[in-house]
Amino acid sequence: MTRDRDLTAYCGLYCGDCIPSNTRLFEMIEELQELAAKLRLYDYAELLSRRDAACEDYPAFERMLAALAGWRCPSPCRAGGGRPSCLVRECAREKGFDGCWECANRRGCELLDPLRGFHRGTIDENLDAIAERGIDGWADGRGRHYPWS
Ligand code: SF4
Ligand code: SF4
Structure with missing residues (x-):
């Protein structure tokens, strides 16, 4: 097995370029959540909100962090990651293809x-x-994975 093979999705995307596969990003989010809970940043932000209106948005920041944490993809497409139910992956597998590049109708x-x-x-x-x-x-x-990348 090569790295390219492991990270090449059935549709031709490269899982290593996908934000939900960015291990460091999700480690940092988790660390931040743990530290924020330990320091009780929620209470601190509430206190500071009396003189800094931005702190009133702290609950939204926590919700956003929780949402971001939920974007994590546990494994590459070929190992079952990506969309839990993906018609492209199902179709390629049913046809016995390694991926859509083997398909004459692609x-x-x-x-x-x-x-x-x-x-x-x-x-x-x-x-x-x-x-x-x-x-x-x-x-x-x-090619570029995201329009902005
Ligand atoms: S789950 Fe489907 S759309 Fe997502 S990377 Fe795999 S083949 Fe492509
Ligand atoms: S028809 Fe071919 S190109 Fe389309 S999803 Fe199925 S294998 Fe991929």
């Missing part, structure tokens, strides 16, 4: 359209690159 595949909508040309570029170079060494020249 260019016209409507199941990939929602991903194309968000990741733009990256889905087709990546699938073409994997088809050409193979799953074990294609990822160096991969």
Whole structure:
């Protein structure tokens, strides 16, 4: 098994680029939640809110941290991470493919359209690159995962 193989999703995305797979980010969120609870930052912010209106938003900050913590993806797509129920993954597996790059119909595949909508040309570029170079060494020249990346 290569790193590229482990992190290449059936749809051609690279799990290592996905924010929900960023281990350091989620460790930091967890550390911050634990430290905030230990220091009782909630009470401190309430006290400070008498002279700093921004502290009135502390409960929203806590809710946001909790929401962020929930975005964590436990494992790469090939190991069962990503969307719990993914039609693309199910379809590729049913066809016995390693991924959609092995599929002759991929260019016209409507199941990939929602991903194309968000990741733009990256889905087709990546699938073409994997088809050409193979799953074990294609990822160096991969496309942008997020529109802002
Ligand atoms: S779960 Fe589906 S959409 Fe998500 S990375 Fe895997 S194949 Fe792609
Ligand atoms: S039809 Fe082909 S390209 Fe579309 S999801 Fe299934 S395997 Fe992937």
